[in-house]
Amino acid sequence: MDFNDTPEEAEFRTEVRAFLQQHGDKFRTRDSFSRENAKEWQVIKADAGYAAITWPTKFGGRGGTEIQQVIYDQEERHYELVYNVFRVGLGMCIPTLFAYATEEQLERYVEPALRGEELWCQLFSEPAAGSDLAGIRTKAVQDGDEWVINGQKIWTSFADTADFGILLARSDFDAPKHAGMTFFFIDMKSPGIECRPIKQITGDSHFCEVFFDDLRVPDSQRLGDIGAGWKVALTTLMNERLAVGHTGGPDFEEIFALAQNLEVADQPALKNAAVREKLVDWYITCQGLKYTNFRLFTALSQGAQPGPEASIIKLVGAEKQQEIASYGMDLIGMGGNMMDAELAPMAAAFQDSFLFAPVSQVAGGTNEIMRNIIAERVLGLPADIRIDKDVPFKDLPTGPGK
């Protein structure tokens, strides 16, 4: 048992470090949503073969391993270079194209995506289809060589700036739920698309609602068979990359530091046994997550594919984030609700995290969905009773009395 890279991994890490040392500093940023920064950086990464490590070389990838991707991500994090903007395109959209698009399409779309010249987004969720993704109602009607799309999507990152998107729509309302969907990719600059940013609890707007009003999509942009959209969507979702590190917000180190600097009940917070007990609890959870990640990396290093076991990282991380943020405010006391960066300890990191924590517990799968995944896919427990499997979609109840 050791924490060391294999010789091959060590060599790769050395290469990555050299690369980052050469180029990384200029692109350091804390605005992980900036497209401009990200684009310049992406070209450099692509040229050096780091933009899509696990992709086959014929598509501009490196033909590398999952563990190489992890190593690259670990190193890149030190430079605060983790941009979110291309993640969906390279992680989910283009891999779906690999499986279902024509050679010509791949030639046309892969490279610009890889080099950050074209931005992709993913149009799956709908107001009435969140946890129940297969409940989508956006309608696709065939009209000659084209499809006409009407409906609404939600929670789409970068929809307003994206060039292309992958779209899951319902082409048959008479078929059972999972059998009536068809999958497309679309040009986000087409007429008939309107994007509206959604303001979140934090005040930021990192997601959009997208409205389709008679959007026309050529049948050539269909991916997979008519009615087989769910199968294609599952391919997309399978490509979610193993997340590195933690959910965000102050973690053990930060709450420890906070407790070092505050007093509660007439003594330094760090000397208070109740505070100590909580710190220990979080330490154990943090260490457990860290070493669980190491175990997952080890499995990848030995050639395994990321599996549902990794769900616990996100689930535990999100719950911990909420608790630590709130407890930090407890420690601060009567001033705990202040968000002015000059007044609140650590530039209001705890308050920011408190408001973001509910997002962590919903985005990317609610806590409830994550627990279901663990129960069913890891432990092998039976699925929930499903009443929405074998009826025509149009007959499924969608509300009280409907």
Add this chain to the structure above:
Amino acid sequence: MDFNDTPEEAEFRTEVRAFLQQHGDKFRTRDSFSRENAKEWQVIKADAGYAAITWPTKFGGRGGTEIQQVIYDQEERHYELVYNVFRVGLGMCIPTLFAYATEEQLERYVEPALRGEELWCQLFSEPAAGSDLAGIRTKAVQDGDEWVINGQKIWTSFADTADFGILLARSDFDAPKHAGMTFFFIDMKSPGIECRPIKQITGDSHFCEVFFDDLRVPDSQRLGDIGAGWKVALTTLMNERLAVGHTGGPDFEEIFALAQNLEVADQPALKNAAVREKLVDWYITCQGLKYTNFRLFTALSQGAQPGPEASIIKLVGAEKQQEIASYGMDLIGMGGNMMDAELAPMAAAFQDSFLFAPVSQVAGGTNEIMRNIIAERVLGLPADIRIDKDVPFKDLPTGPGK
């Protein structure tokens, strides 16, 4: 807002106190399962009109109110006079007879039960029908004027000493689950009944398994119509009395006292902030339960019937019992697992409670069932999806592949 009895209640309480002062001391006991003690006491109570306060006078009751029953129970507790032995009979069996038995039967059975001369038990649960009580499989087949009963019951208190029992059995396996049951009362001394005590986790055996092997029951002992047994059973279950007080085991006072007398981390446990925080949590829960009880009593005092709101008393109490017991052992440290009454603090109350706590969380409805009751009957949330409602009982799955 006050904690005082109404003038009528105060008068009743005075009467009760005088009665208990006169007779109570001789019957003080800590063995609440002793039938002998209980029987003598029951006669005295019956003569004084306290044996069944809410029953109509024509059945030997007092025609009193629910709040009078609560007052009586509160006072009786001071004398440690709460015997369990007649509770099921007077609380559930006989009230079911009131609703469904003939005049002659009532004349025959009510008074001996009331005076503790005859003991009743309740035969509902089965190995495969616990939380899902309507899943019973004990078979009742009509044979002329009699019924022949075969099957097995479980968790029956006092089955081995009881004189009579009420029995829920399945008379029609082709009908849907809730429509195929019939309800009887039976003579527990009949041939064809075998009782075996079940040893529990604590080592005690307060419950029995009961086996029926061609038990013959006259049709005259059927309560309600053939196939209407579920309706009758619901009457029985509706008669559960509002529980007074807490679930059992050490509570806030005891863990506080323990913390006064132990040292942890080089200081008196009571001075340790982590201990203090936990004590405060339990104090708040205890007070919350106490005053919730007061609110329930107030409602009874104003004429309300006990409702599902009272479920929280049992649920919260059982979870608290487990936590306090286990934490008490944490405080005791390396000696925490000792159960010798001379060696373990408070005569091993924490250890006893630790082993009993799992029983509290299952008996009388599991925590999961209690939460479902609260969600559905108090909050009005929809029922779980039921797949066992409209199929013939015999076709319901009972195991993997069955």
Add this chain to the structure above:
Amino acid sequence: MNFDISEDAKAVANTAQDFLREHSPMTAIRRVFDKEIQYDAELWKSMAELGWLGAGIPEKYGGVEMGAEVLCVLAEEIGRVLAPVPFSTSVSLATSAICAHGSEAQKNDLLPKLAAGEVIGTFALAEGNGDPDASRIKAKVKNGRLSGKKYPVTDGSIADFAVVVARDEANEIGLYFCDLSTSGITSTPIETIDPSRNTVSFNFENAEVEPLGDAWLGWQSVQNLLDQAAIILAFEQLGGAQACLEMARDYAIERYAFGRPIGSFQAVKHKLANVYIASELARSNAYYGAWALGEYSTELSQAAATAHLSACKAFQLAARENIQTHGGMGITWEADCHMYFRRARTLGLEIGGPIFWQERLMSQLEQQALAG
């Protein structure tokens, strides 16, 4: 046994509920969030007219003296709709301080105006981070002039006066009345997690103040005020918790996924059952607080801490699970969930965080144990 809110207080609560539902829908607080208004002045006026602002003020000072239970149930109704008015500061703290400690002149001057909603008061205790504690008070009064910083002060931007906790020349702690329009005061808005609370930082430089009453009052008087406020606040939190539970329940019934209401999933049902349990326990403890407040019971401190901690727990749980039940909708600005989430957290800090109240309760219980 009559452990229930009195019929009179219930009647006030029912009226208040109807009135607030009509006059303080969630659109009211949105206007504060959107910085259109700082508080709902019109509603505040109506509340004065209904006698609510004078509910704790004796009749001879222009109040209607409706008793502790009425104050409590009003707070509950205000908490239910997050009514954007300075009730917890002006009524529970400032008015109580003047009733309890003001001189006859101060009472005669201020109480009628408070009852009429003509002036708004607030309570300036905190000096930055930390729980309430005598040792943290540095603000100083010399020759009737106050110097020092007080922050955060809730409703500080809309208050006409503040009751300030400060030290005198002899370093003793007391309560001081300060007209906020006087010179020597700089008020700076503070951004907090709850933008509807009008929170500011006050910098006093030789600002004119006068002692509340004649006597030196000491830290104990601060603590007494906090105890009383904690009970009323517990009801405000309870109202919020109840609103969250109802929102979540309704949404869980209406919202369908997988062809069924999400409220039919045990994950949702049991979550909401837990919220119900926490709320019921909090309600019971709050009632005990109301009783202790009404009776001037010797158990007041203990009841206050119990009620407050129980209510904090219930409201914070309810607010969090309400968001979670709403899923994606819950984390939008557009949904009302986050306003309760923010309020729950901030009410659990403004008069001291849980560690403070836990310690306060525990020391009461220790004293009680010692007393036998």
Add this chain to the structure above:
Amino acid sequence: MNFDISEDAKAVANTAQDFLREHSPMTAIRRVFDKEIQYDAELWKSMAELGWLGAGIPEKYGGVEMGAEVLCVLAEEIGRVLAPVPFSTSVSLATSAICAHGSEAQKNDLLPKLAAGEVIGTFALAEGNGDPDASRIKAKVKNGRLSGKKYPVTDGSIADFAVVVARDEANEIGLYFCDLSTSGITSTPIETIDPSRNTVSFNFENAEVEPLGDAWLGWQSVQNLLDQAAIILAFEQLGGAQACLEMARDYAIERYAFGRPIGSFQAVKHKLANVYIASELARSNAYYGAWALGEYSTELSQAAATAHLSACKAFQLAARENIQTHGGMGITWEADCHMYFRRARTLGLEIGGPIFWQERLMSQLEQQALAG
């Protein structure tokens, strides 16, 4: 990155799992519960033959020196089936103590016998209630004779010798070897929550002992032994947690209610998902402990406390939820659930309760923070 148990250790674990499944089914521990036997002597012999008892003993003392990871995975397999053998006492504590601190003569005498399963050792630390602490040690050695009380001592009724923590004439703490067949020792069985642990109280009255090794060892040596034992124990707890999770999972699949497997209800699914999460975190922390133990890392104390606390939490949760998943069956004597429930609780106390280990971990973290 190779953060996994080595292939060699995995091979031992697989053999051990198959062997124990065959030779130590749950009927074995039932015989101890039913007081038919005190421990499974035959299994113990087999374990000696398989080299397991000498896994931590150098070859020159008759051991097979298989390394820390092997000790850990063996503990896991023993924990999985609750094998009724004195592994955690004789191997993790007594053998480790002699390896670490014994004189050459003591090692030559005892280690071969321990490896061969000819003698069983235990560790006598506790003197009644309380967590491990130098200040609690009153047992005294004068002129090579020990007096004092030690209780509870696990496996005390089957051990041939004990390593005793006691003070010398100069009041310094040290470790002493005590042959339990010597005169001056009264052994009284103690009833505990886990009847399979052969717990006793020892009363020593001038019983002959000899110091372990020559040097004075001090409290630090006790703490070091506890650290090592905590890591091995964490694996034993992990095995127990895993067994509980599997029992509960299997039961939830087989047991039908309302016409469906109870494992299809989210209340059950999410409960077991939580158990899985706790177990996985505990496993990861235990691996870190195994690494630290194998590397004699300076992080050993910290890793030990982390591994132990994490494993305690996982096993206790798993044992509790296993009973709850089994419902009525779970609370019977006949079902195996309660044996894990008892064991989980007792393993969380025998080498000190959570408050002790939390404090130990926290002081390590503070030192680390001070060190920069």
